[in-house]
Amino acid sequence: MLLQRLAPQFAIGLTVAICNLISLPIDRAAPVQFALQPTILSQVSAAMPSPFLFDSAADFSEGFAAVRVADRFGYIDRSGSWAIDVSPDFDGISAFSQQRAVIRANNISGYIDTMGTVIIDPQYLSANSFRDGLAAVRMGTKYGYINLAGELEIEPQFDLASDFSQQLAAVKIDDRYGFIDRQGRFAIVPQFEDAWSFADDRAPVRSGNQWGYIDREGKMAIAPQFDGAFTFADGMGRIRKGAQWGYVDASGTLKIAPQFDFAMDFSDGFAAVLVGNKWGYIDRNGALVIPAQFDFAADFSEGLAAVQIDRQHGFIDSSGSFVIPPSFSNVGKFSEGFAWVQTEGKYGFIDREGRFLTN
Numbered sequence: 001m002l003l004q005r006l007a008p009q010f011a012i013g014l015t016v017a018i019c020n021l022i023s024l025p026i027d028r029a030a031p032v033q034f035a036l037q038p039t040i041l042s043q044v045s046a047a048m049p050s051p052f053l054f055d056s057a058a059d060f061s062e063g064f065a066a067v068r069v070a071d072r073f074g075y076i077d078r079s080g081s082w083a084i085d086v087s088p089d090f091d092g093i094s095a096f097s098q099q100r101a102v103i104r105a106n107n108i109s110g111y112i113d114t115m116g117t118v119i120i121d122p123q124y125l126s127a128n129s130f131r132d133g134l135a136a137v138r139m140g141t142k143y144g145y146i147n148l149a150g151e152l153e154i155e156p157q158f159d160l161a162s163d164f165s166q167q168l169a170a171v172k173i174d175d176r177y178g179f180i181d182r183q184g185r186f187a188i189v190p191q192f193e194d195a196w197s198f199a200d201d202r203a204p205v206r207s208g209n210q211w212g213y214i215d216r217e218g219k220m221a222i223a224p225q226f227d228g229a230f231t232f233a234d235g236m237g238r239i240r241k242g243a244q245w246g247y248v249d250a251s252g253t254l255k256i257a258p259q260f261d262f263a264m265d266f267s268d269g270f271a272a273v274l275v276g277n278k279w280g281y282i283d284r285n286g287a288l289v290i291p292a293q294f295d296f297a298a299d300f301s302e303g304l305a306a307v308q309i310d311r312q313h314g315f316i317d318s319s320g321s322f323v324i325p326p327s328f329s330n331v332g333k334f335s336e337g338f339a340w341v342q343t344e345g346k347y348g349f350i351d352r353e354g355r356f357l358t359n
Contacts, residue, residue: 307326
């Protein structure tokens with residue numbers, strides 16, 4: 001995600017997912033000088049300095065996590081050391097992807113490398129992270145794609161454009177969605193009212209008022225029959241009929257009948273589901289293996305899942321037991337061994353044992 005001057009939060013994306021930035025408030029504070037020293041993992045105690053060092057923080061990606069202190073941005077590494085300082089002129093930065101991170105200055109986006117050097121000057125009205133060597137960018141009112149060197153690979157011509165996945169990208173042109181290849185040629189001609197990205201050789205598409213799935217040849221693999229359908233994850237496609245949610249496999253077989261009030265994608269073999277007003281987790285057979293007892297439940301990542309009870313967030317394991325008790329106002333997912341946590345508007349990082357990165 002792009003670190004903006006907004007707190008990170010759980011979100012559901014759309015077909016075109018413009019990078020989320022960590023950014024500053026509208027009113028910029030005076031620049032501050034960083035004096036962060038290399039840090040170590042240690043158990044938090046009342047006698048120790050606060051481990052909540054940051055005003056914003058994002059997940060680790062490619063060895064770095066984007067953070068904000070007052071109105072300045074930078075990146076820490078997995079040792080907790082301040083690793084990359086960036087220009088004070090930036091008002092937003094993203095996580096790294098393919099050794100590139102989106103930066104924003106005066107609402108115009110560009111890219112830096114892992115040294116913090118601007119390698120693609122800010123010039124785009126919006127910019128996505130790189131995927132498969134290409135990134136969707138907006139120039140004027142149209143979207144195109146650039147390569148890692150900042151060269152225009154696919155001319156701006158689309159009304160909307162998504163990231164590449166399985167060598168194809170969903171794009172919108174003349175009020176219809178189709179899929180292009182890496183040369184910008186239509187592999188699947190625009191014909192759908194909406195579309196999501198490919199995964200497991202299936203892409204959700206809307207035809208009329210119903211959703212189905214196509215294969216990479218553009219053939220309808222699962223006939224339009226759902227009121228909602230989402231990208232496959234862990235071999236399962238999340239679908240909605242009426243107000244109830246369930247799952248199909250790649251053949252179109254209804255593996256878990258629509259029965260939940262809301263549902264998340266499968267991850268690590270589990271999916272968070274809403275039963276009434278409480279969240280729990282099902283396995284791939286649809287069995288409720290972790291009872292619905294949480295006020296919110298996020299995807300499993302690296303063996304742990306963030307859950308909320310009484311406005312406090314913690315982490316459970318696959319048995320449903322708390323590994324890290326609910327004691328934070330907000331949390332991220334575990335990525336590369338760490339998760340950001342928030343308390344009283346400040347952010348820090350913990351490892352899977354609940355130990356803090358502190359200076």
